[in-house]
Amino acid sequence: MHLPLPLLITIFSVKRLVTAMPSQFSASITARLGEIAYYMHQVPELTDPIGTDQIAAPCTVFTIHDSATAKNVLSESIERFGRSDDVWSPEFLQNVVLQSTSSQASIPDGLEDLLQPYIYLSNTSSIYVSSFSSGMLNEGPYFLNMRRLHPAYRLYPDYAGAFIAPTVSTEDAYRYKPLGAAAYGEKYPSSLAVAVPSRLYYKPTPEKPFAGTRIGVKDIMDLSGLRTGAPSRAYTELHGPRTENAEVIQKILELGCIVVGKLKTTQFADSEWPTCDYVDYHAPFNPRANGYQTTSGSSCGSAAAVASYEWLDFALGTDTLGSIRSPAAVQGLYGIRPSLDAVSFKEILPYTKLADTVGGFARDAASFAKLSRALYGSVNDPELSKKPSTILYPVEYWPKTTTEHDAVLESFIVKMEQYIGFQRTWISIEEIWAETKPVTENTTLEKYLEHVFEWAANPPQWKDLLYPFITQYKETYGRDPALNPQLQFKRGYLPTVTDEQEKEGVRRWNVFKAWYEAHILPPATDGFSDTLLLLPWSSGKPDYRDTYRDGPQKFTGIGFFFYNLSPYSEGPEAILPVGQTPFVSRITNSTEQLPASIGISSGKGSDVMLTDFIAELMSGTNGQGVGVGSLAFNDIDNIGSSLLDTQSTGQFPLTGNL
Incomplete structure (x- = not known):
């Protein structure tokens, strides 16, 4: 246990920093308090000097109103700081600033007794009491450095x-x-x-x-x-x-x-x-x-x-x-x-x-x-006042039979149907296209759109970004820039797309958009979309980062998949995690859990409505927020299935999206 140092009690008057400090007051320091690393911001919060010439001494600023209530205020503040902020810790009580809201600063009666329990905790050495003629410091952790208070940032390892x-x-x-700044290099x-600043500021x-x-x-x-x-x-x-x-x-x-x-x-x-x-x-x-x-x-x-x-x-x-x-x-x-x-x-x-x-x-x-x-939109937009009346379920993108892995998605959809009070509408986009297609040629939707992204989207990447960059770099340095394997491929491929192909790609893109809005998902009216569409983004199947491949991906965007629907129709699509499923990892040789997620699309212009609906839906179906780290959902008893699957069987190359 640390023995308390004698308390130095000082009354001072300071002003908030309103302009940049002179260069001699600029400093940034990395410090450790226990196992946690901190960064001292170089711009101090105070113009007038206080205290002694300490270097990066931890300090806490409190606001008190009068001596009579100071003890309760301090006790409540310390509890609140510890509960609501990840930057502040008791170690910042090594120095204490009590800022008063009264016009004249005074030392509260029994101040030493008031802080005695915390002195042992942090080895408090100095207490300063102040009144402020204009403005107040934000409460929370600081560093007292060369007589000035600097904001404290906590350092986290990435x-x-x-x-x-x-x-x-x-x-x-x-x-x-x-x-x-650097920290945690030993681990x-x-x-x-x-670096993250205190939430108390x-x-x-x-x-x-x-x-x-x-x-x-x-x-x-x-x-x-x-x-x-x-x-x-x-x-x-x-x-x-x-x-x-x-x-x-x-x-x-x-x-x-x-x-x-x-x-x-x-x-x-x-x-x-x-x-x-x-x-x-x-x-x-x-x-x-x-x-x-x-x-x-x-x-x-x-x-x-x-x-x-x-x-x-x-x-x-x-x-x-x-x-x-x-x-x-x-x-x-x-x-x-x-x-x-x-x-x-x-x-x-x-x-x-x-x-x-x-x-x-x-x-x-x-x-x-x-x-x-x-x-x-606006943070003041009105809340969602009504629910969509139609949920589309395009059968060509969902599994024909439900495996145990896919069951977690189906289970959520059933819960969603129960919450909104009606069942999904099963449709085939390909069949609707066959019946209503706006083109004369006898072609499937997939075939009609096969080269659309390749022809329409790739030329702008070359003309507006890569070609100017490569040219400018070579003019500046006299050599070509290094490019990653996919971009090396693109450098050779992109100039081969002709102007005629680009025009045809854009034309087909626009033809699809107009048809999709007319027959599948209409644009929003006053921000509201009465129709939603469900897509099966992930049922929790493994896709390892250490897979050896023959060469670069050589992605051009050729083909048409369900993830093309919202880009081509220009409408919003949100992903929501709905559960997780187990598999046996070939990395750890143990059972692990991967997230399962669904996509929900709505009509163009209904972005705020879509996410409001999801928030209401997840609340109404007892949906959880997700955690960080290996498990998206910590409560896995009622989530997922019993299938143990070591194979990757995704419908599309998840890593092959822009």
């Missing part, structure tokens, strides 16, 4: 390898910088450290309902102060830090979100197989089951981070042909591909304006709906 560049804020609330020698308001919400963003989105790397070493080398935020990032920052880092993606958000196609940077780890399943799709880092870390609230990604939906499905998360143009794609590296969208990942349906409102 053991999933999901981040490409952790970030911290600057004096400009909308500009960031790369985190210059995670190749992992980056991610932030209080949501009507203007900033997401105040203090921690979010990560995909590394094809511009973040002011950082390079957009995509992750290509050559592209990162060519371009300096961005000076503006992508419009969607600016939008969430203005709502109060805190960006804690940029997240890995496949190179230029193309389609890559883990791990063989990842050359410039290692593929993130999917935490589910044995930890050696694929992350799937280009928003791989965004999904891996949300599935791995409880300290991260949301992540943003992009979806062109499945890059949010597929990672969400295999990692057991809520994810949404929104309607085309539901939110701005400006200052984000493009693939094709025909299908590029921005969406998010979350671990529970309620927060998922809240994020959707922030991105695609």
Whole structure:
């Protein structure tokens, strides 16, 4: 037990920092308190000096109103800090600042007796009492460094390898910088450290309902102060830090979100197989089951981070042909591909304006709906007032017979039918096409759309992104840029798509969209879609990240699969985790659990309504939020099936989506 040091009680007056501090006060330090590493932000919160010349001394700021209530306030505050914040710990009581709301500071009677129980806990050495003439400090943990208080950030190890560049804020609330700190190298020698500020610093308001919400963003989105790397070493080398935020990032920052880092993606958000196609940077780890399943799709880092870390609230990604939906499905998360143009794609590296969208990942349906409102509507939009009346079940995409693996999906659909009060409508999209197709040729829908993405979407990737990059790099450095295997293939393949093929691809895309809206899923009316469509994204079958392959994936987008439906129709599609199923892992030789997930599509323009419906549905069917780590659902007694399956039998290449 530590013996208490003599208490130094000081009365002082300070002012909040309103402008950048002089350079001599700029400092950033990494410190350890017990087993936890912390980062001291270089910008102090106070302009006037206090205390002594300590270096990164832990400190807690409390607000008290008067001496009579100080004891109860302190006791309640300490309990609240420990319960609601992952940055603060009792070690921050080594120094204490009591800020008073009264005009004159005074030392509360019996102050030493008041703090005596906590002195032994933290070896408190100094207590400072203050009144503030203007404004108040946010309560919570700080570092007292050279007589100034600096915000404390907790450092977490990125053991999933999901981040490409952790970030911290600057004096400009909308500009960031790369985190210059490392920690936990003895346990995670190749992992980056991610810094998160105390949740106690932030209080949501009507203007900033997401105040203090921690979010990560995909590394094809511009973040002011950082390079957009995509992750290509050559592209990162060519371009300096961005000076503006992508419009969607600016939008969430203005709502109060805190960006804690940029997240890995496949190179230029193309389609890559883990791990063989990842050359410039290692593929993130999917935490589910044995930890050696694929992350799937280009928003791989965004999904891996949300599935791995409880300290991260949301992540943003992009979806062109499945890059949010597929990672969400295999990692057991809520994810949404929104309607085309539901939110701005400006200052984000493009693939094709025909299908590029921005969406998010979350671990529970309620927060998922809240994020959707922030991105695609308004946080003040009215609540869902009625339910859809039709649920479509396209038979060509669902299993003809229900195996035990697929039973978890069927079980959820039955629960959904019971909740909404009517049964699904079984349809065949191919049969409806055969009866109503708007073209004269005798062709199936699958055949008609076989080359649509290949012809329509690939040329813009070449003309608007890859060709300008390759040309500029060669002009600058006198040599070609290094590219990952899939992009090396694309460099040779993309110029072979002709202008005539591109025009025909776009024409067929538009023909399908008009037909689909007329006969399958009409666009929303005033934001409401009366019809939903169900798709079987994942029944929890393994797909290992260590599979050897003959060569690069050589993905062109040829073919037509169920994941093409929402991009081609421009409507939203959300993924919801509904359970998990067991399998015997060839990695661990033990029984593991993988998530099972369903996709729900709705009419274009019904993004907020769709996620509101999912939140209400999951609440009404006792749906759980998902956890982090190996198990999406900790309560597995009534989830999944008894089938033990070591084979991967997915209907489509989950990792082959953009």
